[in-house]
Amino acid sequence: NETGPAYRIAFSQCTGGDLWRQTMLSDMKRALSFHPDCSLLYEDANNSTEKQIAQIRSLARQNIDLLIVSPNESAPITKAIDDVFRQGIPVIVIDRRINSASYNAFIGGDNVEIGRLAARFIGNYLKGKGRLIEVTGLTGSSPAQDRHQGFTEVMRQFPAIKTIATFDGHWEKDSARLLAQRQLPAFQSADIVFAHNDVMALGMYAVCRRNGLANRLPFVGIDALPGPTGGMQLVSDGILKATFLYPTGGEEAIETAIRILEGKSVQRENVLNSVQVDAGNVKALKTQSDKLLTQQRDIERQSQRIAELTRTYLTQRNTLSIMLAS
Numbered sequence: 001n002e003t004g005p006a007y008r009i010a011f012s013q014c015t016g017g018d019l020w021r022q023t024m025l026s027d028m029k030r031a032l033s034f035h036p037d038c039s040l041l042y043e044d045a046n047n048s049t050e051k052q053i054a055q056i057r058s059l060a061r062q063n064i065d066l067l068i069v070s071p072n073e074s075a076p077i078t079k080a081i082d083d084v085f086r087q088g089i090p091v092i093v094i095d096r097r098i099n100s101a102s103y104n105a106f107i108g109g110d111n112v113e114i115g116r117l118a119a120r121f122i123g124n125y126l127k128g129k130g131r132l133i134e135v136t137g138l139t140g141s142s143p144a145q146d147r148h149q150g151f152t153e154v155m156r157q158f159p160a161i162k163t164i165a166t167f168d169g170h171w172e173k174d175s176a177r178l179l180a181q182r183q184l185p186a187f188q189s190a191d192i193v194f195a196h197n198d199v200m201a202l203g204m205y206a207v208c209r210r211n212g213l214a215n216r217l218p219f220v221g222i223d224a225l226p227g228p229t230g231g232m233q234l235v236s237d238g239i240l241k242a243t244f245l246y247p248t249g250g251e252e253a254i255e256t257a258i259r260i261l262e263g264k265s266v267q268r269e270n271v272l273n274s275v276q277v278d279a280g281n282v283k284a285l286k287t288q289s290d291k292l293l294t295q296q297r298d299i300e301r302q303s304q305r306i307a308e309l310t311r312t313y314l315t316q317r318n319t320l321s322i323m324l325a326s
């Protein structure tokens, strides 16, 4: 389109560093490749709530048609999103929630339910008895709050399982690794570790392995990403006893954005399903998800090639019209 993109979509991401967020972004870009008239303005807040608030405010001043946002923390970011929404810019909230109704659509997993699923798995795995450590995501973010809520709710059915510690691992591998180093005695006396995501589980696993604990201390995570470093592989390698699929919603967010921009109606709450991945089903699920990943990479390569060819064609056409005019 020579007159510039028809729609400007802004995406404010709380952090872009991990595989899950990178997957979300490529899911979005793949969906966007079918809409070459849309552009994406992308800002990564690098886990900083203040930075994200500033980025949201700055994006809203850049003549955008819609804002997609995954808020680092719910409460402190709500106001900035309220302001954008009141300005008349449609808002899609993805993965992490805000504390107000200032959005056209929410897209994300059911984190309360995922917490419940994790508790049921752990309850059965420990046969109803043992000592547990829960390592939450950033406590100001809604998935950490919801996963914890669902988890504790079901854990009440297992009175002989004692939670010996609950730590905030901030969603990050490095913070979880440091935490495990500092709290090693707790890990030495635990029977299982429930981490709110796979990367934190992996960080803690590394510390436990160095301290001779890995063979005896089981880990459970969340995300179940495909690929060589994803949670599917970790279950298949026996590093995690289970993980739970947490879809990124990237593709759905773009599809919803396009519908809103085209004036079509959208569903307000869009819950993406999860599934338990454990030793019993990991082989089948991993084969499937790895295949999907390959297909997605193919689509990405093909759409890049089409974009290149379109650029070449446009330059050649310009050259030709200049030649013909002279």
Ligand code: FRU
Pocket: 015, 018, 020, 021, 095, 096, 137, 141, 143, 171, 196, 197, 198, 199, 222, 223, 246
């Ligand atoms: C990625 C991540 C995921 C987690 C999600 C929760 O940044 O930490 O691992 O499931 O965010 O919002």
